Amino acid sequence: MTDQTNFEPMVVGFTCNWCSYRAADLAGMSRIKYPPNIRLIRLMCSGRLDPTFVLKAFEGGADGVLISGCHPGECHYLEQNYKMLKRFLLLRKMLIQMGIEPDRLKLLWASAAEGARFAEEVTKMVETVRSLGPLNWSKVVDSNGGHATVIPVLAKEEVTA
Amino acid sequence: MTEERIGVYVCHCGTNIAGTVDVEEVSKWAGEKLKKDGVVVSRDYKFMCSSLGQELIQADIKEKSLNRVVVAACSPHLHEKTFRTACQKADMNPYLCEMVSIREQVSWVHTDKRVATEKAKALISGGVLRVAKDEPLEAIHVPINPATLIVGAGIAGIQAALEIADSGFPVYLVERDSSIGGHMAQFDKTFPTLDCAACILTPKMVDAGDHPNITLLTLSEIEQVDGYVGNFTVTIRKGARYVKEDVCTGCGICIEKCPIKVIDTNFEAGLGYRKAIYRNFPQAIPKYPAIDTEHCTYFLHGKCKACQLFCPTQPNSIDFEQQDEVIRIEVGNIILATGYDLFNSRRIPQYGYGRLANVFTSLEFERMCNAAGPTEGRVFLRDGITQPKTVGIIHCVGSRDKHYNNYCSVICCMQSLKFAHLVKERTGAEVYEFYIDMRTAFKDYDEFYQRVLQEGVNFIRGRVAEATDAARLPGEEGKLIIQAEDTLIGKQRRIPVDMVILSAGLEPRADSEEVAKKFGISCSSNGFFIEKHPKLDPISTLTEGIFIAGACQGPKDIPASVTQGAAAAARVLGRIQSKELALEPIRASVIEERCSGCRICNDLCPFNAITFNEELNVTNINQALCQGCGTCVAACPSGAISGTQFSDEQILAQLDGILSLPINSGKVKTLESVPA
Numbered sequence: 001m002t003d004q005t006n007f008e009p010m011v012v013g014f015t016c017n018w019c020s021y022r023a024a025d026l027a028g029m030s031r032i033k034y035p036p037n038i039r040l041i042r043l044m045c046s047g048r049l050d051p052t053f054v055l056k057a058f059e060g061g062a063d064g065v066l067i068s069g070c071h072p073g074e075c076h077y078l079e080q081n082y083k084m085l086k087r088f089l090l091l092r093k094m095l096i097q098m099g100i101e102p103d104r105l106k107l108l109w110a111s112a113a114e115g116a117r118f119a120e121e122v123t124k125m126v127e128t129v130r131s132l133g134p135l136n137w138s139k140v141v142d143s144n145g146g147h148a149t150v151i152p153v154l155a156k157e158e159v160t161a
Numbered sequence: 162m163t164e165e166r167i168g169v170y171v172c173h174c175g176t177n178i179a180g181t182v183d184v185e186e187v188s189k190w191a192g193e194k195l196k197k198d199g200v201v202v203s204r205d206y207k208f209m210c211s212s213l214g215q216e217l218i219q220a221d222i223k224e225k226s227l228n229r230v231v232v233a234a235c236s237p238h239l240h241e242k243t244f245r246t247a248c249q250k251a252d253m254n255p256y257l258c259e260m261v262s263i264r265e266q267v268s269w270v271h272t273d274k275r276v277a278t279e280k281a282k283a284l285i286s287g288g289v290l291r292v293a294k295d296e297p298l299e300a301i302h303v304p305i306n307p308a309t310l311i312v313g314a315g316i317a318g319i320q321a322a323l324e325i326a327d328s329g330f331p332v333y334l335v336e337r338d339s340s341i342g343g344h345m346a347q348f349d350k351t352f353p354t355l356d357c358a359a360c361i362l363t364p365k366m367v368d369a370g371d372h373p374n375i376t377l378l379t380l381s382e383i384e385q386v387d388g389y390v391g392n393f394t395v396t397i398r399k400g401a402r403y404v405k406e407d408v409c410t411g412c413g414i415c416i417e418k419c420p421i422k423v424i425d426t427n428f429e430a431g432l433g434y435r436k437a438i439y440r441n442f443p444q445a446i447p448k449y450p451a452i453d454t455e456h457c458t459y460f461l462h463g464k465c466k467a468c469q470l471f472c473p474t475q476p477n478s479i480d481f482e483q484q485d486e487v488i489r490i491e492v493g494n495i496i497l498a499t500g501y502d503l504f505n506s507r508r509i510p511q512y513g514y515g516r517l518a519n520v521f522t523s524l525e526f527e528r529m530c531n532a533a534g535p536t537e538g539r540v541f542l543r544d545g546i547t548q549p550k551t552v553g554i555i556h557c558v559g560s561r562d563k564h565y566n567n568y569c570s571v572i573c574c575m576q577s578l579k580f581a582h583l584v585k586e587r588t589g590a591e592v593y594e595f596y597i598d599m600r601t602a603f604k605d606y607d608e609f610y611q612r613v614l615q616e617g618v619n620f621i622r623g624r625v626a627e628a629t630d631a632a633r634l635p636g637e638e639g640k641l642i643i644q645a646e647d648t649l650i651g652k653q654r655r656i657p658v659d660m661v662i663l664s665a666g667l668e669p670r671a672d673s674e675e676v677a678k679k680f681g682i683s684c685s686s687n688g689f690f691i692e693k694h695p696k697l698d699p700i701s702t703l704t705e706g707i708f709i710a711g712a713c714q715g716p717k718d719i720p721a722s723v724t725q726g727a728a729a730a731a732r733v734l735g736r737i738q739s740k741e742l743a744l745e746p747i748r749a750s751v752i753e754e755r756c757s758g759c760r761i762c763n764d765l766c767p768f769n770a771i772t773f774n775e776e777l778n779v780t781n782i783n784q785a786l787c788q789g790c791g792t793c794v795a796a797c798p799s800g801a802i803s804g805t806q807f808s809d810e811q812i813l814a815q816l817d818g819i820l821s822l823p824i825n826s827g828k829v830k831t832l833e834s835v836p837a
């Protein structure tokens with residue numbers, strides 16, 4: 001395991017081009033500070049988010065993944081963020097079965113005007129992931145003969161949620 | 162396949178980036194460490210976007226035969242086009258140029274130079290890996306329908322309509338009210354020149370009404386907007402007027418004969434009356450009256466028909482059977498000029514509007530001053546006969562106040578000064594202005610302030626606590642007392658007055674969110690429409706082909722609204738003249754050999770671009786309808802749909818790149834131990 005005291009979470013963020021990427025732009029233009037632990041990838045729409053991207057990110061060393069799109073009803077392509085929402089909900093369930101705490105995946109609706117909020121939510125997310133600790137998923141799975149362990153308690157919670 | 166030859170260009174942006182990111186180090190690092198990924202040259206420069214910066218890239222493309230370029234600078238939303246065009250000029254396919262945002266996403270939001278530098282490296286590494294997967298593309302050209310839709314016929318909308326129509330292209334001017342002119346038609350004088358609003362507006366209204374290239378649709382609302390830039394199909398509901406526009410001469414006899422009088426809360430701001438068949442004012446455009454079915458005796462009780470009886474036209478112009486009409490039009494561009502709503506002064510109970518008779522709103526006062534208004538331009542108290550001897554004007558009502566609106570409504574200071582002048586001119590009354598700050602920027606505005614100062618108006622600097630009729634001191638009996646802290650002398654003051662005018666702020670239209678949704682644009686947190694860029698492109702929106710002008714974008718006075726109307730028109734005209742528009746070639750397409758015909762993607766497209774070919778058992782995507790969101794690309798279980806510019810390969814390569822450096826590598830300083 002990595003040295004806990006030195007742990008700096010790596011968060012990958014997928015943002016849509018129209019609202020959330022611009023929210024990040026606005027945070028920048030307004031010089032609002034947030035932790036450097038997030039690195040963004042721009043998609044045209046959150047609907048472009050292939051669940052594989054998230055899994056690849058975790059596999060590649062991300063400790064958390066942020067998905068950000070326009071607010072419901074405000075997607076530049078009308079309703080594609082709803083389709084992403086479905087994938088997101090499914091993904092969370094899947095993560096639990098793979099032994100990944102679902103809180104490592106966060107969904108954020110952010111409009112182009114919400115630079116401050118974007119920064120705030122990113123800060124929160126980084127702290128959440130920091131408290132969860134490093135993921136090191138690929139290593140854990142490898143050492144377990146390629147098997148993931150389901151997170152039992154959380155799995156139950158999710159069912160009742 | 163030719164090998165990748167990538168150039169990396171790191172911008173200092175003055176100190177904007179260089180202040181927080183060690184740009185020289187980043188550029189050196191990219192040149193060495195990313196050599197294996199195809200980087201052949203890496204440079205840093207003060208301002209990459211300057212012509213010298215661009216020439217630097219172009220020279221490298223030529224001399225070092227680069228075939229891909231990564232520019233690490235500001236957000237791609239600012240300069241992607243600049244750099245792509247530069248590359249294109251050097252004969253490189255523009256879509257092989259990528260931008261990495263190390264200003265908005267790094268230097269402006271982080272403080273620790275070492276960590277920021279490492280993040281910049283990681284992002285650049287993502288950009289380099291991604292650009293290697295980029296494919297050369299051609300822009301998509303769409304034809305532009307020369308017709309334009311303008312929503313809202315206030316001064317901004319009218320100006321835009323006239324500019325376009327005068328250039329010879331068709332315009333549909335849609336207005337919700339029964340006549341055009343917007344708020345400006347309600348005013349008497351305009352600041353700072355004090356010329357009469359009607360005198361300068363009515364000629365424009367007449368022009369718009371008569372123009373052979375303008376189709377005027379009043380009492381109309383937009384129901385639906387389909388399509389995309391160049392080819393919008395818009396569904397409009399034209400409300401029934403119950404007057405036949407093709408026969409009515411606008412003689413006005415029906416209005417005279419109508420027995421029903423109702424308080425006009427719309428145009429006269431509740432100060433005057435109109436009939437159940439009405440037009441807003443005598444010079445209204447269009448000239449045809451409209452029937453208000455909520456008050457018309459015929460619609461309520463089935464009898465009367467006085468208007469029809471007295472109508473002199475042949476055939477009769479009154480048509481009680483008229484129905485709403487649904488009209489469908491095709492346009493290439495759309496300008497929204499939907500204006501503002503006045504702040505509802507009742508929301509501030511301590512100012513007494515609606516409770517204390519002699520508290521007036523700014524709009525009420527405008528109507529009172531208007532020679533064609535309910536008092537024929539005379540300033541009276543609510544009783545309609547007494548002239549005020551003292552008048553208090555309160556600025557910033559509903560503006561610059563965290564309980565209501567944080568923003569400054571821009572026009573209120575000048576409007577209040579104008580009111581002070583008019584009160585003095587018409588009644589000779591003593592006037593007190595209560596202001597927070599006096600904002601008289603723009604041409605001739607401050608001169609007007611000086612003039613009003615010289616006219617002997619009293620100015621008290623301080624936010625008003627309340628306006629009340631509870632007298633406490635001698636001389637306050639029967640008066641309205643304005644209580645405020647005079648911040649210049651640091652004392653509480655109570656000023657007894659006969660009349661209070663509330664200079665109410667401007668708010669976004671109550672339905673602005675709904676309208677924005679219809680047109681696929683967005684509103685800022687205070688509800689005004691968001692422009693593409695606050696400084697460099699205030700009239701465009703993020704949605705191609707949709708423009709905004711006037712107060713729907715933010716509080717604005719008349720000159721600024723006119724300017725924006727004309728600017729939006731100029732932009733549209735440019736589009737029309739060039740006949741076609743180049744769009745980003747971001748589209749999805751099906752690789753037929755891989756498509757299994759599962760049809761999972763078939764329901765995902767909101768633009769109906771996806772169809773299924775039963776015969777071949779494969780899905781097709783119509784390139785003209787596809788907007789490039791990529792939802793189907795993400796959904797295809799066989800990987801049979803590819804999305805240009807955002808392909809799986811590109812995104813996953815970028816992901817690899819940004820994950821290649823750990824967050825704390827800067828602190829731990831063991832760069833070499835970083836996993837490749």
Ligand code: FES
Nearest residue numbers: 016045069070075
């Ligand atoms: S464009 Fe932002 S979520 Fe679709």
